[in-house]
Amino acid sequence: MGSGPDWLIDLTSPAARVEHRVGGKAAHLARLKQAGFPVVGGFCIAADAYECFVQESQLKTIIAMELQRKPFEAMRWEELWDAALRIRSAFLCAPVPAALVAGVEWALQQRAAPHGWAVRSSAPGEDSPAASFAGLHESVLPVHGSAAVVDAIRTVWASLWSDAALLYRRELDLDPRRSRMAVLLQPFVRGAPSGVAFGRDPMRHDADRVVIEAVPALCGDLVDGAIEPDHWLLDRGTGEIVDQRLVRGTDGRSAPALLPDQLDAILAALLAVEQATGWPVDMEWTWHEGELILLQARPLTVRNETPDDRRPWYLSLKPSKERFQRLAERVVGTLIPELTATCERLAGEPLDALSDGALASAIDRRLTEVERWTRIYTEDFIPFAHGVRQFGVYYNDLLRPADPFEFVLLLSGQDFLAGQRDESMRRLAAAVSGHAALRTALRELEGRGMAWNDATRQRLRALPGGVAFLADFEALCRDHLDFVYEGTRLADSHGMVLHALLELGTQPSLRVPAAADVELERRYLAAAGPKRQAEASDLLALARLSWRLRDDDNILVGRLESQLARAAEAGAERLRRSGRCSGAFVYSTTLAGEIAAALRSQHGVFIAARGSATGPADDAAARNGRRRARQLIGQPAAPGLAAGTARLVRHSDDLMAFSRGDVLICDAIQPTMTHLVPLASAVVERRGGMLIHGAIIARELGIPCVSGVEPAMRDIRNGDRITVDGYLGIVTLGEAEFDLERTAGEPGCA
Numbered sequence: 001m002g003s004g005p006d007w008l009i010d011l012t013s014p015a016a017r018v019e020h021r022v023g024g025k026a027a028h029l030a031r032l033k034q035a036g037f038p039v040v041g042g043f044c045i046a047a048d049a050y051e052c053f054v055q056e057s058q059l060k061t062i063i064a065m066e067l068q069r070k071p072f073e074a075m076r077w078e079e080l081w082d083a084a085l086r087i088r089s090a091f092l093c094a095p096v097p098a099a100l101v102a103g104v105e106w107a108l109q110q111r112a113a114p115h116g117w118a119v120r121s122s123a124p125g126e127d128s129p130a131a132s133f134a135g136l137h138e139s140v141l142p143v144h145g146s147a148a149v150v151d152a153i154r155t156v157w158a159s160l161w162s163d164a165a166l167l168y169r170r171e172l173d174l175d176p177r178r179s180r181m182a183v184l185l186q187p188f189v190r191g192a193p194s195g196v197a198f199g200r201d202p203m204r205h206d207a208d209r210v211v212i213e214a215v216p217a218l219c220g221d222l223v224d225g226a227i228e229p230d231h232w233l234l235d236r237g238t239g240e241i242v243d244q245r246l247v248r249g250t251d252g253r254s255a256p257a258l259l260p261d262q263l264d265a266i267l268a269a270l271l272a273v274e275q276a277t278g279w280p281v282d283m284e285w286t287w288h289e290g291e292l293i294l295l296q297a298r299p300l301t302v303r304n305e306t307p308d309d310r311r312p313w314y315l316s317l318k319p320s321k322e323r324f325q326r327l328a329e330r331v332v333g334t335l336i337p338e339l340t341a342t343c344e345r346l347a348g349e350p351l352d353a354l355s356d357g358a359l360a361s362a363i364d365r366r367l368t369e370v371e372r373w374t375r376i377y378t379e380d381f382i383p384f385a386h387g388v389r390q391f392g393v394y395y396n397d398l399l400r401p402a403d404p405f406e407f408v409l410l411l412s413g414q415d416f417l418a419g420q421r422d423e424s425m426r427r428l429a430a431a432v433s434g435h436a437a438l439r440t441a442l443r444e445l446e447g448r449g450m451a452w453n454d455a456t457r458q459r460l461r462a463l464p465g466g467v468a469f470l471a472d473f474e475a476l477c478r479d480h481l482d483f484v485y486e487g488t489r490l491a492d493s494h495g496m497v498l499h500a501l502l503e504l505g506t507q508p509s510l511r512v513p514a515a516a517d518v519e520l521e522r523r524y525l526a527a528a529g530p531k532r533q534a535e536a537s538d539l540l541a542l543a544r545l546s547w548r549l550r551d552d553d554n555i556l557v558g559r560l561e562s563q564l565a566r567a568a569e570a571g572a573e574r575l576r577r578s579g580r581c582s583g584a585f586v587y588s589t590t591l592a593g594e595i596a597a598a599l600r601s602q603h604g605v606f607i608a609a610r611g612s613a614t615g616p617a618d619d620a621a622a623r624n625g626r627r628r629a630r631q632l633i634g635q636p637a638a639p640g641l642a643a644g645t646a647r648l649v650r651h652s653d654d655l656m657a658f659s660r661g662d663v664l665i666c667d668a669i670q671p672t673m674t675h676l677v678p679l680a681s682a683v684v685e686r687r688g689g690m691l692i693h694g695a696i697i698a699r700e701l702g703i704p705c706v707s708g709v710e711p712a713m714r715d716i717r718n719g720d721r722i723t724v725d726g727y728l729g730i731v732t733l734g735e736a737e738f739d740l741e742r743t744a745g746e747p748g749c750a
Contacts, residue, residue, distance in 0.1 A: 078689025669694030
């Protein structure tokens with residue numbers, strides 16, 4: 001390829017077989033091409049160029065900062081997702097050094113690519129028999145023009161830091177800071193049919209069979225899930241078809257995607273590549289001008305030896321537009337209505353009328369439902385909710401904003417179930433504020449420890465506005481607070497709800513969530529351009545739906561669990577009356593199962609007292625004598641700056657101590673406790689995530705939020721004066737610096 005820079009390596013060069021420079025994907029193809037297999041020519045951008053880019057653009061510093069907020073192994077998925085999005089955004093905004101741009105332009109001029117270029121990832125260390133990174137790093141194709149190719153190279157480099165890639169590296173115990181990325185560029189081949197082939201059945205490596213899948217289109221349509229493939233299972237030795245599943249009647253298909261002689265050619269190529277390399281093959285291919293072309297060939301990952309491999313699930317969190325749409329149809333059209341109906345049916349079941357055996361069966365049915373919907377939550381709800389992050393990537397690719405989470409402004413103002421609850425609470429709090437006698441009576445009830453009985457109801461009905469308040473209050477508990485928080489059903493915790501209402505009523509100006517940014521939506525659609533405007537509009541609509549349901553699904557699953565808790569509590573009370581139960585009821589699924597078993601037998605149940613969720617490290621004794629950091633670092637989850645009194649919430653009992661203006665300190669805000677957020681001046685969460693529920697609500701209400709503060713529940717104490725900086729992700733213990741400066745010169749200040 002002439003005398004270009006030494007980091008430009010032609011596939012025919014011996015250097016293209018040096019895997020630590022060009023990566024596994026390029027090195028495998030280079031060996032096959034040099035052995036005479038039908039591989040498209042091209043060249044590699046060695047990992048040296050990536051190192052130059054991240055060094056000159058100071059991206060190494062940004063990567064280090066993102067991965068040092070807390071130990072990599074301690075970062076939750078949400079924190080890795082957010083770090084990945086910030087790193088990707090930094091990559092896309094960083095200028096590529098002029099020398100790299102000039103070298104790429106020179107290399108492109110050396111060969112023709114009439115249909116554009118395929119720009120593929122090729123990370124050193126990927127595609128080994130024990131750990132395949134297939135699908136975790138990005139490829140961009142087809143790409144036209146040198147400027148677009150340079151941009152695609154930068155995108156491929158950034159994909160080294162995708163959420164799925166980071167999660168997989170953690171699973172393999174790899175240090176991501178040692179990762180590097182090479183890039184393979186080849187003329188794009190517009191071939192069909194296309195597909196994948198496996199030298200062994202990926203699900204049964206001991207079987208002497210070959211798997212071939214094909215679509216009558218580009219290979220990317222199969223890999224992305226846009227088109228359902230035809231599927232063949234062949235005997236390795238004879239080539240006979242053991243099984244086949246053909247798609248007919250869709251995509252205009254009336255015949256199989258492959259002819260018999262094409263199946264034979266693919267089988268022959270698989271076996272030949274295996275003989276040349278020494279490993280069973282996972283191969284992508286296409287048919288172009290009557291010739292079989294090998295697009296990729298990697299060792300087949302030994303999946304059956306690692307049953308806990310989560311890579312397929314990580315890949316499911318990167319839905320294509322088509323899969324995103326199918327998930328939306330399933331989640332919105334089937335699952336959410338079914339879950340809602342199940343919750344309503346269980347809420348209407350008269351448990352007191354059931355016999356002991358029937359009540360035990362009711363508990364068992366609820367346990368089964370909770371287990372089933374927990375599985376659905378993982379398999380369907382989480383991937384659909386993750387579509388919001390995919391939209392964020394799409395948005396950032398279009399607009400390259402300074403704030404990588406700017407896209408959230410397009411999703412605001414959705415009709416959350418939690419929002420409906422909070423609006424009901426705002427209206428009821430305002431009504432209480434307008435009736436002095438009612439407010440005084442409710443304060444007295446709260447102070448005495450509210451007993452919700454007929455006498456209380458009768459007293460409230462006699463007060464001005466009491467009849468309406470009573471109806472609205474009971475409807476709020478029944479319709480909006482039917483869930484469990486830390487083992488307690490809030491629907492039955494009337495004193496806790498009353499406290500929140502009275503505190504909310506003292507707020508002079510109730511904050512209302514902002515609507516979506518109309519001007520930003522106009523800029524977003526304009527950036528997509530006429531050709532992609534329909535696609536951009538569809539993705540925005542799906543993202544808004546995903547944004548709403550990512551919160552609603554938790555509320556609904558919480559309602560289902562609440563109905564299990566209701567049945568378990570009814571069973572515990574029945575056992576208590578017969579002397580077979582002792583201890584205060586605190587819900588758990590384990591306890592629910594024990595109560596069901598006890599109802600069917602003559603055995604009793606002992607309910608242990610709830611222990612502290614803080615752990616020994618959080619005890620005051622453990623903290624004594626240990627210096628606390630002045631500043632705690634987390635992730636900036638919602639912008640703003642606020643100071644206030646720290647209030648830790650670990651149990652349902654702690655909700656009663658929370659007052660307007662306190663800083664909410666918790667493990668993580670669950671949708672079942674977001675009714676506290678409108679009272680808070682700021683939020684600090686031990687767990688992290690820009691798009692978890694606490695951050696969503698805080699951003700909607702304009703409240704500063706810092707998440708992922710690992711020592712928050714240990715180093716912050718109730719009553720501490722703290723300052724929360726949601727811009728930088730910093731929590732300062734003690735008075736804010738400007739207060740210290742202001743008082744420094746006053747008498748008595750040293």
